Amino acid sequence: MRQDHYEFYGFRVACTVPPEAEAVVGRLFGTPLPSGAGAPSSWTPDTVHLSVELTDTDRAPVPPPYFPQDWDTSDEVVLDTVSSRAVVSPARRTVRVTLARTDLDNPIVWGRWLVEKAFLVLTLRSDRHYGLHAGALSVDGRAALVTADSGVGKSTFTAWGLFQGADFAGEDAMMRHIDDTEGRFWGHPRCAYLDPALIKSRPELADAQAAPVPARDKSRIEWPALYASRLRPAVRPGALLVLTRDHETVRPLPVDAVLDLCRSDFAAGKEDPAVLQRVESDLRALLSDMALVEFGLSTDLDANFVRLAAVLHH
Template sequence: MREEFYEFYGYRVACTVPEEAASVADRLLGASVLPGGDAGQAWTPQTVHLSFELTDTDREPVPPPYFPEHWDTSDVVVLDTGSSRAVITPARWTVRVTLARSDLDNPIVWGRWLVEKAFLVLTLRSDRHYGLHAGALSVDGRAALVTADSGVGKSTFTAWGLFNGADFAGEDAMMRHIDDPEGRFWGYPRCAYLDPALIKSRPELADAPTAPVPARDKSRVEWPASFESRLRPAARPRALLVLTRSHETVRPLGVAAALDLCRDDFAAGKDDLAVRERAESDLRSLLSDMTILQFGLSTDLDTNFERLAAVLHG
């Protein structure tokens, strides 16, 4: 077994993994960091203890529920694919993954269904963290959070920015650590979930590891090394864009309207009124310093990126 430390969604992760599964940790978490490497920060990230153990099973993995029953109140939350499982103990900040050897090469199981979801559960259950259904990208040093209803095109919009030279911090979930004084939102920039046709159309992704998401029209693609210099763990946004296909214009939104649109995200998992109010107060403060826009998407992806750059630098 080896134990190494990583950054994942802004958390400090102490990961224990058997050598046989070392490639899973490498693909999922990226390069390890030195213990105590966050000592120079103005805040101390929460440490999550993540462990892997291997097992043998003949079962085929199946999609687990998006959230298991009582995920927001149970002392222990279990994500189970039939072949592999993750056991989350929010009060102890631990995630124990029992991974079938047959799933070692299946990033949908250990990525999308288990570890990525486990960290979302930890964030939503925490009284010092919250999440947004959003991505983030930065054009020439100026960043935007990008949110939208499912199916509008948020993932394509953020990925297209990366293809056109933007920095990329995530495309589906951004985590906010309330104690981080720099106002950052932390994402997972190592992969994206995109339309398979879009992946196939990009020559730079020809050799990128991809895996289809069962029962979904998306595939998980791991960004190749050529993008590494523009993958960022976090963004400090100067704008919030709410994507829509109801029109093709850019319209201002107020802070109150933006909070209402994000309420189901930042309030998820937080039964305590004081905890919800703390999350709302933090987000309200950050939004007050941002440009907030309803951003109508054009059918032309290049036009959308040009308008994004104009918004951020206008």
């Protein structure tokens, strides 16, 4: 088996994979990093060792729990879809995937349920990383984090920005590496989870690879090459938007209010009070330099994008 190196959510990934699974890795991570590539800035990202082995099974995949029991304390966290599984070792920074050959063409299994979730576990269990339930867009070089309660429309809002010419860094999870002195948040821009009706309404997505998420009203879509030049692995945000449908105005928010709204995100997996304090201090410092607003959505998606641009360029 060959080993290549990739970037994923800001981590370095040393990936060992059999030839049959190379297409899966390409769809997840994109192009390997050049041989001997150095760190992208003054900080050195953690390296995660990901291995994939294939197995034969006649069992159909089933949705696993969002987080397995004891995910925040176990030495090994097992993500199990019955047909395939991933074993995550946070302390050793390893992810071992056992993938059924019948799941090779199922991006919900190897994407949403296994590898994407594994890196979320690694982030939340780390004392030098944390995550936000957020997406991120950049308009003319100015970036915003976008967060909201589930069902408000964050995924549609961020995808529409991409359709309108914005750069896109993710729509569901953004990871922060505290040692990254540039203050960036890292996403997974290669795919999104969208309403199938929205996907169907966009002719440029007609041939994009999409798969429905079981028991959800969303599909996982992999962005076509048309958008490749506007997919960004990270942003340095100048604003944070909290989307709401309670009104259609833009209202400023204090830092403490935003911290309270995001607390369940950045505090997840942080058992040590000193670690949690360090994480909160890092986020507070970053938020203090941002425009923080409650952003009321209208039913006019184009108008929402115009107002986003106005917030970023105010």
